[in-house]
Amino acid sequence: MVRPAGGAMNGPRSATPAPVAALDATAETPRLITGREELAAACRRWRRQPAIGVDTEFVRQRTFFPALGLIQIATGADVTLIDPLAVRDLTPLGELLGDQRVVKVFHACSEDLEVLYHRFDALPEPLFDTQLAAAFAGYGYSLGYAALVARIFGDELPKGETRTDWLARPLAPEQLRYAALDAAYLPALHRRLAAELEDRGMRAWLEEEMTELARVERFLPPPQEIYRRIKGAGRLDGRQRAALRRLAAWRERTARELDLPRGFVLRDDVLLALAEARPLDRRQLARIPGLHPRQRRRYGDQLLRELRAAGADPPLARADRPSLAGHRQAIKELQALVASTAERLDLPAELLASRKVVQELVGRVLRGARPALPRALRGWRRQAIGEALEGRCRELLAAAIERDADR
Incomplete structure (x- = not known):
């Protein structure tokens, strides 16, 4: 762990009158x-x-x-x-x-x-x-x-x-x-x-x-990546996820073009229902819960076109995210390392690494991702905390595997 060169860690200066x-x-x-x-x-x-x-x-x-x-x-x-x-x-x-x-x-x-x-x-x-x-x-x-x-x-x-x-x-x-x-x-x-x-x-x-x-x-993420933000997408199978990706990208483009909130075009739950059912015609489209008749009239042809195109797409695999349920203690120890490093650097722990970032690191190490460090632990954080955090993470996970093997 390093402290930035030339830094005097004496905390912020006391309040002074504003020159305003x-x-x-x-x-x-x-x-x-x-x-x-x-x-x-x-x-x-x-x-x-x-x-x-x-x-x-x-x-x-x-x-x-x-x-x-x-x-x-x-x-x-x-x-x-x-x-x-x-x-x-x-x-x-x-x-x-x-x-x-x-x-x-x-x-x-x-x-x-x-x-x-x-x-x-x-x-x-x-x-x-x-x-x-x-x-x-x-x-x-x-x-x-x-x-x-x-x-x-x-x-x-x-x-x-x-x-x-x-x-x-x-x-x-x-x-x-x-x-x-x-x-x-x-x-x-x-x-x-x-x-x-x-x-x-x-x-x-x-x-x-x-x-x-x-x-x-x-500020303008790629439309084809928007489906990842939709809660409930994880329950879909590969073909349904491919349909959801098409539908969410269509909604994103439409919302931008019409300057309307995404939910004003179609709500997330309606997109999920469409992706699950994958209707083939307007009769089947009418059975989708939450899809208002006005929306069917306005967007029906476009929705069916996107769903037909999705039918030609290969199934979209679920992201490989290993379970962290058996690694709570490791996550807790890694958060303690973040806290002690933050105290020494006189920085907020949240600025170094949030719990979510620590969990992401553990998941990436478990599945052998390269590089193991999440984007949020690169740059200046790599030297300040990232490398030490990855090293300690590997030690803790290796020890857990060894304990499991001895049982």
Whole structure:
């Protein structure tokens, strides 16, 4: 096990006042951009900054893709809001988000990245996520924005506008103030946390995590892989799984094309029923439980076409997943190794390896997978915990096999 070079493991620094006094005033009456020329001028100014805070507000209730309702940009001196419903051409902002000279600072950025990717067909870069940075700096795992601001700067933020419809206009002053405060502290958090990570020698580790977060396939997975997410697929036989793969891929493409939630097209339980029965015509299709007559009329021909195509596919084998029932003690000991390593590195154990990742490692070793390390234990984790965890896993499993042989 190794500690990152040059890291001083003394825990996070104590709370200090935030250098955001001017932000209180701008958050009370934040500037709202509603015109393209105004946006272009602002983006030219922001491109002279070393880093900007970025946040988004969106709605995702009756659509497949998140509907962008507001964009917040913070510089450390002020906060500006952009109304994407008024400014239809956001090209200047897209160019700013892709500018390699300006760091884009988010908190818990996954959803923001998805929203921006679907709007701009590209991801912001370079990235800095203050939630992940806080975990590497020893503040705790998955810390919320308000909690991190309170922990570092001692400031208490107002509760969020949890029921706001960010697509409704006009937005009330309290909504604008909430949105502004949601980004206001990001530049200050970036400066503080970046310095602490340099002190701890963990900046490169964070950058690896940001690269992983920015993988495009996280936001638009291949349609042919979606069937793996459907609960209950494991009970199907090979031909039924092949049908489910076709049906789930069709639903994914349809949901994206129509911009509807997957369940609005067809629910998972209906896909499973179709895959199990594999109807050949509309008469058989009418017997599928949960398939509404309106859905039969709209999608019937497409469903039958997918099922006929699936009939020509080879059976889809079930993933070989060995039972872990007899290895609970090994998993427990491996989790203890994760916990002791995390304590020595002054990191949250969840950041090193979750229980699910430990279980995946045990399964991969049992079935002889190459490489044995799951993706989540590669990169910086390989040296920090992965290699030691794999070695101990092999020792524990070998000992268990030897005990069983002696019985």
